[in-house]
Every structure is written in structure tokens, then in C-alpha cells.
Amino acid sequence: MNIAAIQNGVVIDHITAGKGMTLYKLMKLDETDLSVAIIKNVNSRKMGKKDIIKIDADIPVDLDVIAYVDPGATVNIIRQGKLVEKRAIEMPLTLTDVIFCKNPRCITSTEQELHHVFRLTDRNEKVYRCLYCETKAGG
Amino acid sequence: MKRSVIDILDLSAQELEELIATAEDIIANPDKYAHVCDRKKLATLFFEPSTRTRMSFEAAMYELGGHVISVSSAMSSSAAKGESVADTAKTVSCYADIIAMRHPKEGAAYVAAHNATIPVINAGDGGHCHPTQTLADLLTIWLEKRTFSGLTIGVCGDLKFGRTVHSLLNAMSRYADNKFVLISPEELKVPSYVKKGSLKKYNIPYTQTTDLEAAMPELDILYMTRVQRERFFNEEDYLRLKDSYILTPEKLKNAKKDLSILHPLPRVNEISVAIDDDPRACYFKQVLNGKYMRMALILKLLTEAGTL
Numbered sequence: 432m433n434i435a436a437i438q439n440g441v442v443i444d445h446i447t448a449g450k451g452m453t454l455y456k457l458m459k460l461d462e463t464d465l466s467v468a469i470i471k472n473v474n475s476r477k478m479g480k481k482d483i484i485k486i487d488a489d490i491p492v493d494l495d496v497i498a499y500v501d502p503g504a505t506v507n508i509i510r511q512g513k514l515v516e517k518r519a520i521e522m523p524l525t526l527t528d529v530i531f532c533k534n535p536r537c538i539t540s541t542e543q544e545l546h547h548v549f550r551l552t553d554r555n556e557k558v559y560r561c562l563y564c565e566t567k568a569g570g
Numbered sequence: 571m572k573r574s575v576i577d578i579l580d581l582s583a584q585e586l587e588e589l590i591a592t593a594e595d596i597i598a599n600p601d602k603y604a605h606v607c608d609r610k611k612l613a614t615l616f617f618e619p620s621t622r623t624r625m626s627f628e629a630a631m632y633e634l635g636g637h638v639i640s641v642s643s644a645m646s647s648s649a650a651k652g653e654s655v656a657d658t659a660k661t662v663s664c665y666a667d668i669i670a671m672r673h674p675k676e677g678a679a680y681v682a683a684h685n686a687t688i689p690v691i692n693a694g695d696g697g698h699c700h701p702t703q704t705l706a707d708l709l710t711i712w713l714e715k716r717t718f719s720g721l722t723i724g725v726c727g728d729l730k731f732g733r734t735v736h737s738l739l740n741a742m743s744r745y746a747d748n749k750f751v752l753i754s755p756e757e758l759k760v761p762s763y764v765k766k767g768s769l770k771k772y773n774i775p776y777t778q779t780t781d782l783e784a785a786m787p788e789l790d791i792l793y794m795t796r797v798q799r800e801r802f803f804n805e806e807d808y809l810r811l812k813d814s815y816i817l818t819p820e821k822l823k824n825a826k827k828d829l830s831i832l833h834p835l836p837r838v839n840e841i842s843v844a845i846d847d848d849p850r851a852c853y854f855k856q857v858l859n860g861k862y863m864r865m866a867l868i869l870k871l872l873t874e875a876g877t878l
Contacts, residue, residue, distance in 0.1 A: 534676065536674070536675060536676045536696045536697065536698075537675065537676050537677055538655065538673075538675040538676065538677040538678045538680075538681055538695075539677070540675070541675060542654050542655060542656075542675075542681070544654065545656075545681065553766075560763075561677070562677070562680070563676065563677020563678075563680050563681065564676035564677040564696070564698055565676075565698065565763075566676075567763065
């Protein structure tokens with residue numbers, strides 16, 4: 432399958448296969464009218480299968496969101512058809528309003544104005560917990 | 571500087587020992603403390619039913635010479651009109667010098683503490699934390715054993731939702747040579763993240779069992795808990811599990827002579843009243859100890875805030 436190379440934009444590569452759509456949604460790319468390609472299950476020598484997101488616009492990307500979804504992903508900045516920068520990503524210590532606490536007993540379930548903040552509590556296990564109730568993200 | 575206590579881990583091991591020393595001094599010299607909080611006000615904001623914790627805080631403040639202003643239920647407060655915890659905390663900061671707050675939502679005390687201009691003590695936020703109960707537990711253990719090390723501590727009952735159990739594990743894991751026996755039905759075992767943050771973090775030996783009687787002979791402390799109806803979304807699960815453990819004189823036959831039996835109270839039926847007169851029963855002493863530790867904590871936080 433061929434997807435045209437982009438001239439100016441961002442390529443998020445080496446996304447674990449299956450996480451591309453999650454990343455697309457958490458980056459709120461579905462709320463924009465940008466040209467975006469989500470390529471799923473691409474053959475990869477290193478990973479077996481991988482997902483790729485190509486954004487045909489030189490927009491700022493939230494590296495924290497990418498690092499939360501998949502710290503192994505790589506972020507390439509393309510200008511005039513050439514790779515000009517590889518951005519290093521690192522798991523953020525906190526995530527604000529990226530993911531939402533699902534604990535029905537959490538104070539955020541009733542107080543709508545509160546920011547949903549998650550803290551990295553275990554880097555090795557990639558565990559984030561709600562700042563307020565300490566519920567595990569995705570748990 | 572203003573400081574709040576949301577979780578027992580907000581207090582270092584050294585600070586816990588200082589609070590215990592203050593509590594012992596209060597017990598020995600109550601008159602010395604009878605007026606230290608003259609003209610100071612404690613606001614008790616209880617948005618969830620509570621008898622002993624609210625009364626304990628109020629008695630503690632009165633015995634320090636202070637006053638108490640109170641919200642006794644969510645229905646009688648602005649919360650019923652939709653006021654946020656943050657706004658309530660800011661408002662009450664204008665009236666009082668320190669807040670003790672209980673709220674059914676987990677994290678509510680954190681929100682209050684970050685919006686109040688005065689110290690906030692978490693008096694229980696849902697199934698999350700209840701640090702002053704742990705202070706009561708620690709003083710009781712100290713007064714009974716005169717040590718926090720080398721103890722075999724059995725915790726029994728609802729170890730999944732029991733916030734007092736989680737806090738006790740966190741607090742006692744910081745001391746050397748303790749061992750835990752975790753006694754619960756399969757469905758109410760200690761969550762793995764609690765074990766990871768306490769027992770495993772400090773390499774504390776522990777065993778998990780469903781058999782209270784088999785564990786009994788080795789215990790120095792037995793911490794009983796109630797299966798709490800309010801923590802279940804499903805009534806059937808509650809009814810199935812509520813009578814899992816009932817401590818009776820027969821079950822104590824093989825217990826050590828110097829066992830200390832603790833319970834955060836209220837009990838329903840998990841400790842037979844026939845045990846109340848047993849010298850090993852410490853749960854009513856624990857209630858009294860809670861008041862002394864709350865006095866010590868109020869003093870500490872008001873002093874640090876520059877109010878005293």
C-alpha cells in the first residue's frame with residue numbers, strides 16, 4: 432500500500448500495531464480538518480507489525496500524549512519533503528486532561544470543573560494513577 | 571507554612587513518632603493542653619455519615635480549648651445546592667483555622683486541601699484514605715507493644731475496600747522485622763497496587779490466607795475490619811461476603827496471651843461482644859487513642875501554619 436510522502440508535516444512512526452487509532456483520538460486529530468493518514472499493521476523488520484500516522488501539516492504535536500500511548504514511537508518532522516528533526520519522547524510525569532478517571536467514586540466524577548490529572552507512578556510498568564483517587568489509568 | 575494531611579504517608583516516620591510522643595504527653599498532662607487552642611476554630615465538614623470520627627475531632631478540639639463549627643451532612647450544606655468542594659474549602663477558610671473533612675468521593679480532601687488557605691485533615695474520602703484512623707491504630711499498637719518492629723500483624727476481613735487496612739500496611743511497612751498475615755475471602759484480598767506500594771516495596775514478608783483460626787497462634791496483633799455495605803455497588807455481593815469472619819472466644823483459644831485485637835469500628839457482628847471484656851480487646855481504647863492523636867495532629871498543623 433502506498434501513501435504519498437508529505438512535504439511539510441509530522442510522521443509518527445514505530446507505533447505499536449493497534450495503538451494508532453488510540454493515539455489519533457487522544458491527539459484529538461479527529462477534531463481537526465487536517466489531512467491525516469493512519470496506516471495500520473505495516474510490515475516492520477524491527478517490530479513485525481506497526482502503525483504509522485502521517486499529518487500533512489507542520490503542527491505542534493503533544494509529545495506527552497504520544498509518550499503515554501506508546502513510549503517506543505518515534506516522531507519525525509518533515510519539511511520540504513525531507514526529514515529535518517527526530518523528536519525524543521519521554522514518558523511525562525503528569526498528564527492533564529488527556530485521559531479521564533473512570534472511577535465512579537472519584538471526585539472528578541461529580542465535579543466537572545476539575546482537571547483530570549494523572550501521575551506516572553511506575554515508569555517500568557508504565558502505570559499512571561489519578562491524582563485524586565489513585566485509580567490506575569485504563570484500569 | 572500551611573500543610574494538610576490527606577494520606578498517612580504525608581507524615582514521615584519521624585513525624586509519626588513525634589505525634590505519638592505529643593499524644594502520650596497529652597495523656598499524662600491534659601491540663602497543660604487545656605487552653606493551647608483558645609479562640610481557635612475547627613470546622614468539621616462531614617458530607618458522609620460518621621459518628622465517632624466527627625465526635626472524636628470535636629472532642630479533640632474542645633479538649634485543646636478551641637471551638638468547633640460544623641456541617642453535619644451534605645443535605646444541610648451548600649453542597650446540596652451544587653457548590654463545589656473547592657468553593658466550600660475557600661469559604662470555610664474564612665471562618666475557621668483548620669478543617670477536618672469527610673466526603674464520599676475519593677480525592678475530595680485533596681481538592682479541599684489545594685483550595686483552602688488553612689490546613690485540611692482528611693477524615694475519610696470514600697474508600698481512599700483515612701489517615702487519622704491510622705494514627706489511632708499506631709498509638710494503640712505503641713501503647714500495647716511499646717514497639718513498631720518485630721511484630722506479626724494479622725489483618726482480617728475486607729482488605730480490598732478497607733482504607734484503614736491500606737493505610738496501616740503503608741505505615742507499618744516502614745518499620746523493620748514486621749510480618750503480615752492477610753486474612754480475607756478471595757474477593758476481598760489486598761489490591762496488588764497496595765502490596766506493591768508497601769509490603770513489596772520494603773520487602774516485608776507476608777502470607778495470604780482465608781483461614782483466620784490457622785493464622786491465630788502466630789499473631790501479635792489482629793486487626794479486624796467490617797465488610798462495608800457502602801463500598802459495594804452490588805447488594806448480592808455484600809450479603810454473600812458480610813459474615814465471612816466473626817471473631818468469637820472459641821477462635822481465640824489458640825491466640826497468644828498478649829495478642830492485641832484492634833478494629834477501626836463501627837463493628838457489625840465481626841467481633842462477638844463476648845470478647846469485649848477480654849483484656850486483649852483494644853478497640854475501645856483505640857477510640858480514645860484516636861482523640862489523643864487528633865489533638866496532637868491539630869496542634870502540629872496549627873503550629874506549622876503559624877496559627878498558634
